[in-house]
Amino acid sequence: MVFLSAQLWLRNRITDRYWRVQEVLKHARHFRGRKNRCYRLAVRAVTRAFVQCTRARRLKKRNLRTLWISRVTAASQEHGLKYPAFILNLIKCQVELNRKVLADLAIYEPKTFKSLAALAKRRRQEGFAAALGDGKEPEGIFSRVAQHL
Amino acid sequence: MAAAAAAFALPVTFGRLVSACSRSVLRASGPREASLWSASRRFSSQSASFPQGYVPKTSLSSPPWPEVVVPDPVEEARHHAEVVEKVNELIARGRYGRLFAVVHFASHQWKVTSEDLILIENKLDVACGERIRLEKVLLVGADDFTLLGRPLLGKDLVQVEATVIEKTESWPKINMRFKKRKNYKRKRIIVSPQTVLRINTIKIAPCLC
Numbered sequence: 001m002v003f004l005s006a007q008l009w010l011r012n013r014i015t016d017r018y019w020r021v022q023e024v025l026k027h028a029r030h031f032r033g034r035k036n037r038c039y040r041l042a043v044r045a046v047t048r049a050f051v052q053c054t055r056a057r058r059l060k061k062r063n064l065r066t067l068w069i070s071r072v073t074a075a076s077q078e079h080g081l082k083y084p085a086f087i088l089n090l091i092k093c094q095v096e097l098n099r100k101v102l103a104d105l106a107i108y109e110p111k112t113f114k115s116l117a118a119l120a121k122r123r124r125q126e127g128f129a130a131a132l133g134d135g136k137e138p139e140g141i142f143s144r145v146a147q148h149l
Numbered sequence: 150m151a152a153a154a155a156a157f158a159l160p161v162t163f164g165r166l167v168s169a170c171s172r173s174v175l176r177a178s179g180p181r182e183a184s185l186w187s188a189s190r191r192f193s194s195q196s197a198s199f200p201q202g203y204v205p206k207t208s209l210s211s212p213p214w215p216e217v218v219v220p221d222p223v224e225e226a227r228h229h230a231e232v233v234e235k236v237n238e239l240i241a242r243g244r245y246g247r248l249f250a251v252v253h254f255a256s257h258q259w260k261v262t263s264e265d266l267i268l269i270e271n272k273l274d275v276a277c278g279e280r281i282r283l284e285k286v287l288l289v290g291a292d293d294f295t296l297l298g299r300p301l302l303g304k305d306l307v308q309v310e311a312t313v314i315e316k317t318e319s320w321p322k323i324n325m326r327f328k329k330r331k332n333y334k335r336k337r338i339i340v341s342p343q344t345v346l347r348i349n350t351i352k353i354a355p356c357l358c
Contacts, residue, residue: 050325050336057322096300097258097287101251104260109249112288112295119297128217141225146299 068099075106079117081124089120092127094146236294240355245291248351250309253285253301261309265348272342275313281346283309289353296353307353311346319343 014020021039027049028035028042035041073083090097095116097105106113119142126140204210239245249262255269275281286307289296296302324337 047325047327047334050323051327054324054326094299095287095297097251101258101260101287105251108260109290109295111292112290115295116297125217126219128214129219132217137219138222140219141222141229 065099068103071103071106072099075103075113076117076120079114079121081117081121085124086117086120089123089127090116093119093123093142095119236296237355239291239294240353245293248289248291248353250286250290250307250351251288252283252309253287254283258287261348261351263348263350266314267311267346267348269344269346270319270341271344272316273313273344275344277313277316279313280349281311281313283311283348289351305354307351309351310349312349314345314347316342316344 024046025036025039025042027046030036031042031045033041035045069083072086076083076086097116102113102116105116123140123142126143129137129140130143247262249260252259252261254267255271257269259267261267273281284304286302286309287298287300289302289307296306319339319341322339322341324339326335327333
């Protein structure tokens with residue numbers, strides 16, 4: 001005798017539905033409204049949150065750089081220089097400080113920032129003298145480029 | 150050429166102006182009239198004493214940008230030598246308080262003092278508790294002086310020592326991509342290794358030249 005209808009009563013049932021739901025709800029506990037309790041709403045909110053988190057990690061780098069640039073602009077304006085002139089002349093003097101460190105120096109080490117601004121101003125004037133003087137005068141002191149191997 | 154022409158045109162116009170002045174003044178008083186005439190004679194006799202290439206100030210006589218004055222190189226060199234000597238003296242006598250340094254490490258620049266903690270987002274092949282020397286120093290400063298490197302300072306000038314305190318992993322960061330209505334959802338958890346360094350000391354040696 002072959003019992004053919006017995007195996008039709010076998011079904012795959014989930015036993016850990018509670019834990020699967022909690023995995024999602026635990027990320028939604030601090031949300032506002034029903035999306036911190038109801039799974040259906042929480043799934044959508046949590047997905048959006050994760051996607052925005054990934055996007056923000058890429059935007060954070062851009063925003064922080066903009067912030068540093070505006071801080072360095074403000075500090076260099078206090079010393080009578082514009083940001084592009086400041087950065088360009090620092091690079092021409094082979095001082096390779098990045099914007100994060102320049103912003104920190106502007107906040108916490110004002111004397112150092114003042115000396116950097118003075119250096120940039122002097123290099124700028126030497127650049128002007130070299131451009132306008134048509135090579136008759138000797139090279140500027142701060143325009144000398146240190147050669148490294 | 151323009152300057153020469155202007156110089157030649159000057160005394161003529163001056164003379165004309167002065168004579169117009171004396172005619173318009175209604176010969177009010179004797180001494181004033183005499184002073185006016187003597188003034189005009191003084192001015193007209195000084196026409197030859199204008200310096201060569203003198204251009205009277207107009208809106209186009211000089212370029213619109215401010216004139217660039219670079220200080221005298223000999224005096225500058227003397228001033229620089231003085232400053233270097235003073236800084237050398239301060240360093241030799243140890244007249245500085247807390248030193249700060251800007252260090253390039255693990256593709257980031259850090260502004261660092263002693264007793265600072267630094268979190269680095271990668272693994273270093275160094276055991277915990279070992280001392281490390283951070284070599285790429287861009288800037289060292291104290292309260293009264295700063296030493297700027299172009300771009301780096303020499304290894305014999307500055308020494309920055311650090312210790313590896315702990316080597317952990319970061320918190321699980323979630324990377325999720327989702328497109329609505331397209332049944333596209335990808336989730337990835339990233340746990341990246343981290344190292345914590347404690348900066349022990351920053352030392353400078355007086356060998357500036």
